[in-house]
Amino acid sequence: MRTAAKITPVGRSGRFARSKVWGALLGAVALVAGAGLVGARMASVPADLDTSAEQVTERGLYRVSYEPQGGSIPVGRLHTWTLRVTTPGGEPVGNASIRVDGDMPQHGHGLPTAPKVSRGSAPGEYRVDGVKFQMNGWWVMDFTVRAGAGEDTAHFNLWLP
Amino acid sequence: MRGAVRRPALLAPVGSLVMLCATVLVLRQLTPWNARERETLQSLSLASLPPLPPDPSNRVADDPRAVGLGHGLFFDTRLSSNGGVACASCHQPARNFTDGLPLARGLGRTSRKTMTVVGTAYSPWLFWDGRKDSLWSQALGPLESSVEHASGRMQVARVVAGHYGREYRALFGTPPDFSDTGRFPAAAGPAGTRAERRAWERMREEDREQVTRVFVNAGKAIAAYERRLRPAPSRFDRYVRAVLEGDRTGQAVLSRAEVAGVRLFVGKAGCTGCHSGPLFTNNDFHNTGVPARPGLPRDLGRALGARQVVKDEFGCLSPSSDAKPVDCPELRFLKTDGHELAGAFRVPTLRNVAGAAPYMHAGQFATLREVVEHYHRAPEAPAGRTELAPLGLSEREMDQLVAFLETLGGGVDAPPELLRAPPGRGK
Numbered sequence: 372m373r374t375a376a377k378i379t380p381v382g383r384s385g386r387f388a389r390s391k392v393w394g395a396l397l398g399a400v401a402l403v404a405g406a407g408l409v410g411a412r413m414a415s416v417p418a419d420l421d422t423s424a425e426q427v428t429e430r431g432l433y434r435v436s437y438e439p440q441g442g443s444i445p446v447g448r449l450h451t452w453t454l455r456v457t458t459p460g461g462e463p464v465g466n467a468s469i470r471v472d473g474d475m476p477q478h479g480h481g482l483p484t485a486p487k488v489s490r491g492s493a494p495g496e497y498r499v500d501g502v503k504f505q506m507n508g509w510w511v512m513d514f515t516v517r518a519g520a521g522e523d524t525a526h527f528n529l530w531l532p
Numbered sequence: 533m534r535g536a537v538r539r540p541a542l543l544a545p546v547g548s549l550v551m552l553c554a555t556v557l558v559l560r561q562l563t564p565w566n567a568r569e570r571e572t573l574q575s576l577s578l579a580s581l582p583p584l585p586p587d588p589s590n591r592v593a594d595d596p597r598a599v600g601l602g603h604g605l606f607f608d609t610r611l612s613s614n615g616g617v618a619c620a621s622c623h624q625p626a627r628n629f630t631d632g633l634p635l636a637r638g639l640g641r642t643s644r645k646t647m648t649v650v651g652t653a654y655s656p657w658l659f660w661d662g663r664k665d666s667l668w669s670q671a672l673g674p675l676e677s678s679v680e681h682a683s684g685r686m687q688v689a690r691v692v693a694g695h696y697g698r699e700y701r702a703l704f705g706t707p708p709d710f711s712d713t714g715r716f717p718a719a720a721g722p723a724g725t726r727a728e729r730r731a732w733e734r735m736r737e738e739d740r741e742q743v744t745r746v747f748v749n750a751g752k753a754i755a756a757y758e759r760r761l762r763p764a765p766s767r768f769d770r771y772v773r774a775v776l777e778g779d780r781t782g783q784a785v786l787s788r789a790e791v792a793g794v795r796l797f798v799g800k801a802g803c804t805g806c807h808s809g810p811l812f813t814n815n816d817f818h819n820t821g822v823p824a825r826p827g828l829p830r831d832l833g834r835a836l837g838a839r840q841v842v843k844d845e846f847g848c849l850s851p852s853s854d855a856k857p858v859d860c861p862e863l864r865f866l867k868t869d870g871h872e873l874a875g876a877f878r879v880p881t882l883r884n885v886a887g888a889a890p891y892m893h894a895g896q897f898a899t900l901r902e903v904v905e906h907y908h909r910a911p912e913a914p915a916g917r918t919e920l921a922p923l924g925l926s927e928r929e930m931d932q933l934v935a936f937l938e939t940l941g942g943g944v945d946a947p948p949e950l951l952r953a954p955p956g957r958g959k
Contacts, residue, residue, distance in 0.1 A: 447814055449861050478805070478919045480872035483816050484865040501865025505816035506805045532568075 416477070416509045420528050427459065428523035433516050434459055435525035439502075446507050446531055449484065452499040453491060456516055463495025467518035471499060475510055507531040565775055572798045577772040578765050578883075578942075581810040584653055588859035589666050589848045590752045592703055593759060599950075601699040602757030605750055607953040610691045612681040613719075614639060619671070619754065622646040622680075625951040628884040628944065629761065634825070634895020640679030643828050645895040648888065650944050651881055653759040655815040656862040660877045660893040661837025662817060665863055666853075667755035669846040672747065676723040684721035684728050686710075689746035704749045708742040715739050748852045760950055763811070763883035766942035768794070786939055792929075793936025801907065801923055801933060812882035812940070819875040821911050821918030825894035832915055833893070834876040838868045874916030886938045900934045 425436035433456050440451040456464040469488045474481040486501040504510060510529040515522060565573060574580060584594075592598035605611065606619045617638045623629040629648045631637070636646040644660050649667075652658060658670035674680035675688055683691075692700055693707035700707050710716040716739060720731035732740065767785050771794075774782030786794070797803045808814050817834035824831065841863070846852050848860035857864070867873070877893045891897040897906060908930060910920035925933070944951060 447809065449865065479917055480818070480876075480919055481867075481870050483867060484862075485867045485869075486865060501861065503865070505814045507808070508805065 416530075420509070420530060422528050422530050424527065426525045426527055428516060428525045430521075430523045431459060432520045432523040433457065433464060433518070433525065434461070435514055435516065437499075437512075437514075437527065444504065444529065444531060446504050449501055449503045452486075452502050454488070454497040454499055454514060456495050456497065456518070458520070463493070464516070464518050464520075465490075465494050467497070467516050469497055469499075469517070470513075470515040471502075472513040472515070473504075473510055475506060475508060477509055478506065504529075504531055569798060570776060572804060573772045573775060573794070575808065576768075576798075576804070576810060576812065578763065578769045578810050579773065581654075581762075584759060584762075587653070587666060587668075587755070587759075589853040589855040590668050590755055591854040592749075592752050593668075593756055595703065595756060597699065597702050598753045598756035599760055601696055601703065602753035602755065603950055604696060604699070604954050605692070605754050606757050608691065608695075610695070611675060611688055611750075612639065612683050613687070614682075617681050619674070620953065622674075623649050625944070628887050630888055632889065634890045636680070638674065638677070638680035639682045642677070642679050643831065644893050645890070647878075647880060648884070649758045650761045651763050651811050651883060653755075653762075654811055655813070655878075657815065657817075657837075657841070657878060659837065661833045661840070662878055663837040663840035664844065664846075665841055665848050665860075666846075667758050668748070668751035669844060671754040671758070672751040672846055675747075675751075676721060678724070682724070684719050684724040685732070685743055685747045686716060686718070686720040686728075688750055689743045690716070692746050692750045699753075700746075700749070703753070704746075707746055710743075716743070744852070748846065751846070757950065760946050762945045763881070764942040764945035766883070766940045768936070768939040769942070771939070787935070789932050789935045790939050791936075793932035793934070793939075796925070796929055796933050797936055800929075801925065803907075803933075806879045807882050812885075813879040815879065817873065817876035817878055818919055819872060819877075819913050819916045820907070820920055821875075821913035822877070822892045822894075822896055822906065823911070824914040825896055828894060830915055831893070832874050834878075835873040835916070838866060838873055842866060842868060871916065872919075875913050876916065882937060882940050884941050884943065886941050900937050901930065904930045904933045904937075 424438065425434065427434050436455045438453045438455075440453070444450075454469065456467055456469070458464060471486045471488060472481070482503065483505045484501045484503045486499050489498050489500070490496075491498045508531060510531060512527045512529060513524050514527075515524040587593040606623075609615055609618045609621070611618065621638065622631045622636045623646065624631055629650050631646045634645055636642040636644065647660065653667055656665060658664040658667065659673070664670040664673060675683050676685060689708075690710050693710055697707055715735065717731040717735070719725075719728050720735060720743075721728050722732050723729075724732070735743075771783060771786045771791075774780075774785065783791075797807075806814050806816070806818050817837075819833075841847060844850065848855050848863045849857060853860075880888075885891075886900065889898060889900070891900070891903045897903045904925075907920060908923045908925045910918060910922045912918060
């Protein structure tokens with residue numbers, strides 16, 4: 372489970388890394404902001420929630436897409452997802468190790484299960500078994516891909532009605 | 533005099549505002565349900581309850597003969613060390629299979645409230661902390677608990693083999709002969725008193741296995757009985773049917789306040805996040821910041837239950853289970869780590885909730901009104917972190933929520949003979 376602060380878009384850390392003072396200040400601000408969000412226990416749903424099933428990872432190393440088995444995402448039932456991982460140019464990425472994490476920013480809890488990732492039937496395809504959502508609403512699913520190009524994370528927003 | 537002249541001038545706009553608010557409230561109550569809301573109502577209706585899920589870990593789960601044996605065992609006080617405690621002592625049919633107590637009482641007192649068994653065949657996890665993953669495995673826990681039946685595994689096996697031999701044989705084959713007290717002591721079991729544990733350890737392994745097999749089969753028969761206990765339709769279900777059929781007269785089955793409560797339940801109060809589906813539970817675990825009960829040790833709920841179920845002697849993946857590993861997906865994908873497990877407890881069904889007082893995992897609240905006030909306030913949790921946020925409900929809205937919850941009573945849907953002790957047995 373992550374705090375709501377963790378899903379804030381990243382990518383600016385390099386700018387601040389130049390100065391340790393700035394870094395420390397930013398850390399303190401982030402900590403206070405994070406604590407505030409956790410304290411309030413309510414992260415509001417962004418108006419422009421991007422629920423696309425294909426995302427580029429944070430640092431742009433991979434392109435990741437998902438497809439739930441059966442086409443739609445059920446609530447309250449174990450099911451399987453298929454992940455496709457490619458380079459930004461579209462080449463399948465095999466032999467990746469993939470970590471799954473999911474949570475509900477508005478409720479402060481994560482997935483009720485620990486899904487397992489295994490190799491899929493085609494190059495760059497992976498099977499994620501044991502996915503379950505116990506509540507409807509806004510979910511964030513993270514897939515951290517580790518392969519030849521390095522480790523990078525793709526974030527997906529889901530809106531389960 | 534000036535004051536007397538000005539008062540009506542001030543009262544007029546205030547009065548209009550009050551009238552406007554009242555009109556909005558009345559209109560809101562009369563507003564027809566939109567398509568999305570109707571879908572939600574339908575999902576909560578008992579008519580949406582799917583067929584009973586199979587239990588591959590229990591090969592007699594749906595065998596009528598096992599229902600008969602389990603029915604007998606459920607009411608049999610001989611399955612306790614003092615001859616006074618049966619499953620039905622806490623799971624009383626007249627009280628929707630609960631006991632009306634804050635903490636369950638058998639030979640001693642437990643640290644949790646008795647949960648109903650009605651409709652629990654639909655849940656992948658049993659007990660408030662989900663430390664069991666099947667009805668049969670759950671049924672075995674209290675039998676060996678020192679504060680519940682305290683009967684010991686040997687005693688249960690002996691009662692089953694001695695008093696239910698015919699029924700047992702029909703389902704599981706001839707029960708072992710336990711008459712040799714040298715091999716099968718009067719009292720023995722892995723979870724009993726020190727003397728019982730020692731006696732158990734001194735037994736030959738194959739003898740222990742024979743005893744355990746009968747013990748497990750007793751649990752599987754009790755589970756077969758419990759699977760037949762389902763909630764019966766309530767006034768709420770009749771209301772939903774009337775809404776879906778456009779039957780305005782039929783909708784009068786709920787009062788205006790009760791309908792307002794339904795609206796709050798599925799809307800502003802956000803109850804359906806966890807209390808979803810026809811049994812009003814997502815069968816999962818949530819930390820709702822329920823205060824600790826004074827005098828009890830700190831209760832971490834699911835954080836401990838998840839670790840216990842992995843190691844359970846009678847889990848879905850255990851040798852006593854009839855399931856193949858592929859039939860145990862919930863256990864295979866079990867989450868044992870995560871801060872949200874701390875202080876999280878299983879979401880109970882709200883069917884028949886008005887008769888299920890007191891409420892919460894240790895009976896912390898005496899009335900439904902107290903429960904609703906708790907969700908409204910959303911205090912910090914005594915362990916872990918609460919998932920709740922304050923609801924901003926008015927006093928009237930809280931009353932309406934309670935009024936709605938009281939419409940969920942329908943009793944138990946089971947043949948009448950299953951709702952009382954078999955002839956000549958127990959209470």
